[in-house]
Amino acid sequence: MFVITKSRFTVTVTLILTAFLSIFAITEFISPPHSQSSKSSSKNPKNIILIIGDGMGMPMINSYRTLKSEKLNTPVQTAWDSYLTGMQMTQPNDPRDNITDSSAAATAMATGTKTYNDAIAVDNNHQRLKSVTEAAKEKKKSVGIVVTSDLTDATPAAFGVHNVSRKNYTEIADQYYDERINGSHKVDVLLGGGAKYFIRNDRNLAEEFRKDGYHYVTTKQDLKKNQHEKLLGLFGEVELDKAIDRENSTPSLKDMTEAALTQLQKNENGFFMLLEGSNIDNAAHENDVVGALSEMEDFEKGVQAALDFAKKDQETLVIITADHSTGGFSYGAEGMTRETGYKWDPSPIIAAKKTPGYMAEKIAEGQDAEKVLSTYVDMKLTENEINQVQNAASQSNTADIQKSIQLIFDKRSFSGWTTLAHTGEDVPVYAYGPGKEKWKGLIDNTQQAKNIFAILEQK
Numbered sequence: 538m539f540v541i542t543k544s545r546f547t548v549t550v551t552l553i554l555t556a557f558l559s560i561f562a563i564t565e566f567i568s569p570p571h572s573q574s575s576k577s578s579s580k581n582p583k584n585i586i587l588i589i590g591d592g593m594g595m596p597m598i599n600s601y602r603t604l605k606s607e608k609l610n611t612p613v614q615t616a617w618d619s620y621l622t623g624m625q626m627t628q629p630n631d632p633r634d635n636i637t638d639s640s641a642a643a644t645a646m647a648t649g650t651k652t653y654n655d656a657i658a659v660d661n662n663h664q665r666l667k668s669v670t671e672a673a674k675e676k677k678k679s680v681g682i683v684v685t686s687d688l689t690d691a692t693p694a695a696f697g698v699h700n701v702s703r704k705n706y707t708e709i710a711d712q713y714y715d716e717r718i719n720g721s722h723k724v725d726v727l728l729g730g731g732a733k734y735f736i737r738n739d740r741n742l743a744e745e746f747r748k749d750g751y752h753y754v755t756t757k758q759d760l761k762k763n764q765h766e767k768l769l770g771l772f773g774e775v776e777l778d779k780a781i782d783r784e785n786s787t788p789s790l791k792d793m794t795e796a797a798l799t800q801l802q803k804n805e806n807g808f809f810m811l812l813e814g815s816n817i818d819n820a821a822h823e824n825d826v827v828g829a830l831s832e833m834e835d836f837e838k839g840v841q842a843a844l845d846f847a848k849k850d851q852e853t854l855v856i857i858t859a860d861h862s863t864g865g866f867s868y869g870a871e872g873m874t875r876e877t878g879y880k881w882d883p884s885p886i887i888a889a890k891k892t893p894g895y896m897a898e899k900i901a902e903g904q905d906a907e908k909v910l911s912t913y914v915d916m917k918l919t920e921n922e923i924n925q926v927q928n929a930a931s932q933s934n935t936a937d938i939q940k941s942i943q944l945i946f947d948k949r950s951f952s953g954w955t956t957l958a959h960t961g962e963d964v965p966v967y968a969y970g971p972g973k974e975k976w977k978g979l980i981d982n983t984q985q986a987k988n989i990f991a992i993l994e995q996k
């Protein structure tokens with residue numbers, strides 16, 4: 538209790554109280570208005586970016602983190618590490634299979650329904666399933682699909698169209714143009730590869746899109762100059778080259794992400810964007826650690842661009858995950874001893890300037906194996922290693938030459954592979970921004986779509 542007398546005691550109390558209140562006021566003043574942990578996370582996001590590393594299992598992330606740390610000469614995290622919220626289960630609803638392919642996984646994440654391997658946003662009875670893309674469009678949001686595979690590949694297709702089989706590439710390309718929501722095209726910004734499916738003798742979909750107001754680009758330089766909200770970019774006949782093999786005219790995932798975000802953010806109702814690092818999977822199917830990790834680097838830069846946008850914007854939810862693992866890739870493998878070092882070693886992978894596939898093609902075209910290796914591998918190889926590639930070259934089979942080069946990188950880095958197909962273990966889930974609390978713990982891959990539908994329903 539305070540008494541209004543000018544005793545020394547009350548003056549002291551008053552001074553202490555004044556000091557305390559001033560500190561409190563200053564602290565309140567300097568607190569950020571939207572700290573990530575409090576206000577913004579309970580808000581409904583205006584924009585949603587779903588990012589998928591195709592075939593990006595946990596050991597692939599471990600290896601990329603180690604490689605990045607080695608390059609920077611200090612232990613670092615990936616762009617997404619600190620946003621880990623849990624894991625997701627990936628098994629399909631297939632009478633034969635309990636390991637998913639990309640189409641069943643993408644259908645689960647796009648529609649909230651499990652289906653058979655090969656299905657593109659249809660259920661086991663071939664009935665069309667509503668996707669988050671369509672729900673976003675119904676809410677008058679803009680939609681973007683940005684991938685490094687061809688746009689007709691399983692993951693983008695399940696978010697863009699509906700088909701009984703992922704292998705119906707031509708039909709899938711047609712459907713991007715033909716399927717509509719309230720008379721409008723479903724996807725406003727379409728960036729990736731697959732020109733051979735969009736531009737054919739019987740139909741030129743690029744021209745049809747152009748007539749409907751889409752700007753059409755085929756190079757990084759034209760993509761960067763784009764000012765149009767409706768955009769179709771095709772940067773390869775099929776998928777884009779692996780990041781480490783790409784020419785200067787081919788955009789990176791980051792280039793495509795930034796170009797898409799520049800347009801999508803113009804819609805005051807917000808947007809939904811699917812972003813995929815598609816070729817981590819392709820490289821892992823070939824058991825190519827050099828290609829896979831170069832794709833991981835390209836993927837990280839794309840993720841970083843999305844996160845940078847979300848951090849500035851404060852109304853964007855970013856989810857990062859994988860559809861499944863590929864290749865049974867392992868961080869550490871046979872041959873490791875106390876003498877070699879009990880480790881997975883990134884340095885031979887850093888020494889590669891091109892993928893083994895790229896080098897194999899040069900050798901198969903008739904170039905000298907030893908010369909090709911010394912041009913594109915920045916480390917001294919043993920005679921045995923050179924011999925093994927020369928022997929493969931003498932049989933002149935490009936795939937065998939590639940394998941013989943890959944073996945050098947696998948053995949030296951202690952990278953292991955168990956299959957040319959997918960594996961079925963759970964994959965990690967990361968989330969940043971308002972609404973992220975819905976992604977928590979071990980979830981089913983269908984929960985991705987269920988959460989996004991719930992967010993879209995709220996406003």
Ligand SMILES: [Zn+2]
Nearest residue numbers: 592639818863
């Ligand atoms: Zn795959």
